[in-house]
Amino acid sequence: MTSDGAREGWRFWSVRDGQLVSPFTGDVLPLDGVAVATCIHETPNPTCECGIAYYQDKADVLKASKTLCDPGIAITLGEVTGPTYADWRAPRYQVQDSRHGFSVSRWVTLPTGLRAHAYQVTAIYTNNTITTDYGVPVHPRADIHV
Ligand SMILES: [Zn+2]
Known part of the structure; x- marks a missing residue:
């Protein structure tokens, strides 16, 4: 566990109907732009899987994005x-590819993140x-510099 102060984090999202959607839970990001984890106890919890997943390092989110293709x-x-x-839900995910007119699923390994x-x-x-x-700026994907 790290300290309680605010700090920088990176996430990837699906885009559906012009909204940001959590790619694995399907949760739509609320208009205030804040994703909040809910569970039966305070979140996150060391004995549970709850929490909002993120990467501390930009290199990890870029690697995940590249892997998800x-x-x-x-x-x-x-x-x-x-x-x-x-x-510890990371790093194996099953994703759907439909680039060639049909859909196939494959397993990918993503960098391990935090929640x-x-x-x-x-x-x-x-x-x-x-x-x-x-209420936040939207930049082209290429504006993220490694
Ligand atoms: Zn929990």
Whole structure:
């Protein structure tokens, strides 16, 4: 567990109907741009899987984005609050590919991230169209520099 202050974090999202959507839970990001973890106890919890997943390092979110091979993905910079724990749900995910007119699923391994109580989006990087006004700047995906 790390300290309680606010700190920087990176996430990737699916874009659906111009909104940011958590790619694995399907949760839509609320208009205030803050994703908050809810569970039966305070979140996150070392004995549970709950918490908002994020990466501390930009290199990890870029690697995850490349591995997922999804041109419609959005990456966000944000502010993480609350205690954080390692995300032991990572790193294996099953994803759908439908690039050739049919859909296949494959397993991918993503970098291991962290999970926090809350994540406030402060900037969005995507080549997809965001029509929801989260009150934060939207940049082209290429504006993230390694
Ligand atoms: Zn929990």
